[in-house]
Amino acid sequence: MSFKSGFATIIGRPNVGKSTLVNYLIGEKISITSPRPQTTRNSIKTIYTTDEGQIIFVDTPGIYKTKNDLDRYMVNEAYKSIEGIDIIILMFDATSSFKKQDQVIYNQIKNSSTPFLVVLNKIDKIKKKELPNVLKQYQKRIKEDIIPISSKTGRNIDSLLDRVFEKLPEGPQYFPDDMITDQIEQFIVAEMIREKTFYLLREEVPFGIAVLIEEMEERNDDIMYIRANIYVEKRSHKGIIIGKNGKMLKKIGTRARKDIEKLLQQKVYLDLWVKVEKDWREDENLLKRMGYKS
Ligand SMILES: Nc1nc2c(ncn2[C@@H]2O[C@H](COP(=O)(O)OP(=O)(O)OP(=O)(O)O)[C@@H](O)[C@H]2O)c(=O)[nH]1
Ligand SMILES: [Mg+2]
Numbered sequence: 001m002s003f004k005s006g007f008a009t010i011i012g013r014p015n016v017g018k019s020t021l022v023n024y025l026i027g028e029k030i031s032i033t034s035p036r037p038q039t040t041r042n043s044i045k046t047i048y049t050t051d052e053g054q055i056i057f058v059d060t061p062g063i064y065k066t067k068n069d070l071d072r073y074m075v076n077e078a079y080k081s082i083e084g085i086d087i088i089i090l091m092f093d094a095t096s097s098f099k100k101q102d103q104v105i106y107n108q109i110k111n112s113s114t115p116f117l118v119v120l121n122k123i124d125k126i127k128k129k130e131l132p133n134v135l136k137q138y139q140k141r142i143k144e145d146i147i148p149i150s151s152k153t154g155r156n157i158d159s160l161l162d163r164v165f166e167k168l169p170e171g172p173q174y175f176p177d178d179m180i181t182d183q184i185e186q187f188i189v190a191e192m193i194r195e196k197t198f199y200l201l202r203e204e205v206p207f208g209i210a211v212l213i214e215e216m217e218e219r220n221d222d223i224m225y226i227r228a229n230i231y232v233e234k235r236s237h238k239g240i241i242i243g244k245n246g247k248m249l250k251k252i253g254t255r256a257r258k259d260i261e262k263l264l265q266q267k268v269y270l271d272l273w274v275k276v277e278k279d280w281r282e283d284e285n286l287l288k289r290m291g292y293k294s
Contacts, residue, residue, distance in 0.1 A: 001051070001052075002170045003052070003053050003054075003170065003171070003172070003173065004052065004053035004054075004165055004168040004169065004170055004171060005053050005054040005055070005056075005168060005169075005170075005171035005172060005173060005174060006055065006056070006085070006086030006087065006168040006169060006171060007055075007056045007058060007084075007085035007086050007087075008055050008056065008057050008058065008085065008086065008087045008088070008089055008164055008168075009043075009057075009058040009060060009081045009082050009085050009087075009088050009089065010022065010057060010058065010059055010060060010088075010089045010091055011060055011063065011078060011081075011082060011088055011089070011090055011091065011105060011109070012062060012063070012090060012091035012092060012093075012102075012105060013037075013062050013063060013064065013092075013093070013099065013101045013102060013105065014037030014038045014039070014061075014062025014063075014064050015035075015036065015037040015038075015039075015062060015093070016062070016091045016092060016093040016121055016122075017033075017091065017093065017121040017122055017151045017152075018040070018059050018060065018062070018091055019031035019032065019033045019039065019040050019044075019059050020033050020121075020151040020152060021057075021059075021089075021091070021121065021149075021151040021157075022044070022046045022057050022059045023046075023151075024151050024152070024154055024157065025046065025048050025057060025157070025161075026046045026047070026048055026057075026180045026181075028180060028263075029192075029259065029262075029263070030044065030046055030180065030181045030183065030188060031044050031046065031059045031191075032191045032192065032194065032195035032198075033195070034195060034198035034199060035198075035199075036198050036206070037062060037064070038061070038062060038064070038071075038074070038207060039195070039198055040059060040060065040061045040062065040074075041061055041070070041073075041074050041077070041292060042061070042077060042187075042291070042292075043058050043059065043060045043061070043077045043078070043080070043081040044058070044059045044181065044182075044183055045057070045058050045059075045181060045182040045183070046059065046180055046181050047174075047175045047179055047180050047181065047182075048161075049173070049175070049177050052165055053165055053168060053171075053173075054173050054174060054175065055161075055164055055165070055168065056174065056175070058081045058085065060077060060078035060081045061074035061075065061077055061078050062074075062078070063075050063078050063079075063101065063104070063105050064101060065101075068281045068282050069281060069282050069283075069284070069287055070281040070282075070287060070292055071281075073287065073292045073293060074292075079108070082109070082112060082114060085114060086114075086115070086167070086168055086169065087114065087115050087116065087117065087164060087167050087168065088109055088112070088114050088115070088116035088117070089116070089117050089119055089160075089164070090105065090106065090109055090116050090117070090118045090119070091119050091120075091121050092118070092119070092120050092121065092138060092146075093120075093121055093122055094120045094121060094122045094123045094125065094126050094131070094134050094148065095122050095125045095126060097137065098137065098138055098140075098141050102141075103141065106141070106142065115167050116144070117144075117147060117160070117163055117164065117167070118142055118144050118145065118146045118147065119146070119147045119148070119149050119160060120134070120135065120138060120146050120147070120148045120149065121149055121150065121151055122150060122151070122152070123148045123149065123150050123155065123156075124150040124152055124153045124155060125150075131148060135148060147159065147160050147163065185216075185263070185264065186213045186216055187291075188263060189213055189216070189226060189228075189260050189263070189264075190211040190212060190213050190228060191211070192256050192259040192260055192263070193211045193228055193230065193252065193253075193256040193270075193272070194206075194209055194210070194211045194230075195256075195259075196251075196252045196255045196256050197209050197230075197241070197252060199255075200248065200251055200252055200255075201240060201241065201248075205232070205237050205240055205241070208232060208233035208234070208237060208280075208281060209230060209231065209232055209237075209241075210230075210231045210277075210280065210290040210291075210292075211228055211229070211230050211231070212228065212229050212231065212289075212290065212291070213226060213227070213228050214227045214228060214229055215227040218266075219269075221267075222266055222267060223266070223267045223268065223269050224260075224264055224266055224267065224268045224269070225268075225269045225271070226260070226268060226269065226270050226271065227271040227273070228270070228271070228272055228273070229273050229274075229275050230252075230272060230273065230274045230275070231274075231275050231276075231277045231280060231290065232274060232275070232276055232277070233276070233277065233278060233279055233280060233281065234276065234278070235276050237276075238274050238275075238276050241274050242274055249272055249274065252272065253270050253272050256270060256272075257270045
C-alpha cells in the first residue's frame with residue numbers, strides 16, 4: 001500500500017476553531033484555545049499518523065487587522081505557514097456570517113497556487129435544520145465545496161481527513177509514530193499558563209501577557225518544579241493578575257497546574273511570578289525575548 005504524507009496548514013479568522021480542530025485530531029491538548037479571539041500566537045505543528053499516511057497539521061494565529069508589532073508578527077506567522085506546504089484548510093465559523101476578514105483571507109488563498117479545502121466549523125452550535133441555509137449563505141461567496149464539521153464533537157472530521165489524504169502526494173513518514181508535536185514541552189507549559197489568563201482575566205489584559213519558563217527540573221519525589229514569569233505591559237495589570245491577597249494568581253496557577261500535570265503525566269509544583277515589561281508588544285528586543293520574533 002502506498003504511504004501519503006504532507007503538510008496541511010489551517011487558516012482563518014481568529015476564534016473560528018483552528019486550534020480546537022488540531023487538538024481533536026491528535027486527541028491531546030497541545031494548542032491552547034479560548035472563547036476569545038487572538039489566542040494562538042505562533043504556528044504550531046501537530047502530527048497525525050495512520051497506516052495510510054502522515055499529515056502534519058500547522059495551526060496558525062487568526063488573521064485580522066494588525067495594530068502593533070505583536071499583531072504583525074502573528075499575522076505574518078499565519079501567512080508564512082502557507083508557503084511551501086501541500087494543502088491549506090480554510091476555516092469559517094458556522095455561528096457567524098461571512099465577514100470582510102473572511103473574504104480577505106479567501107482571496108489570498110485563491111491567489112496562492114496551493115490546493116485548499118474549505119471547512120465550516122462549529123456546526124454542532126447551530127440547529128440541524130438551519131445548516132442548509134447557513135451553507136447556502138457561505139456557498140454564495142465560496143465557489144469550492146464546503147465541508148461542514150464540528151471540531152468539538154468530531155462530526156464529519158473523518159471525511160475531512162479523507163479529503164486531505166486524497167490531495168496529499170505519496171511521500172515518506174517525516175516523524176516517528178509516537179511524535180505528536182514539534183513543540184518543546186516548555187513552550188506548551190508556558191502556553192497552558194497563558195491560556196488560563198484568557199479565561200480568568202477581563203478585557204485587554206490577556207492580550208498583553210507573555211509567559212516564559214525560567215526553570216523546569218525534576219526534583220525529589222518525582223515532582224516537576226516549574227518556575228515561570230508572567231510578563232504584563234502595565235503596572236495596573238500586575239495588580240489585576242495577582243488579585244486580592246494573591247487570589248487570582250493562585251487560581252491561574254491551580255488551573256494551569258492541572259493541565260500541565262496531565263501533559264507531563266507527573267506531579268507538578270508551579271511557581272508563578274508576575275513582572276512588568278512596559279509596552280513589550282511594541283519593542284523589537286522584548287518581542288524577541290518573549291519568543292515572538294525569529
Ligand atoms: N461548539 C463548538 N465550539 C467550538 C468548536 N470549535 C471551536 N469551538 C470553540 O470556539 C472557541 C475558539 O476556539 P479556538 O480553537 O481557540 O479558535 P482559533 O481559531 O484557534 O482562535 P485564534 O487562535 O484566536 O485564532 C473556543 O471557545 C472553542 O471551544 C466547535 O466545533 N463547536
Ligand atoms: Mg488558535
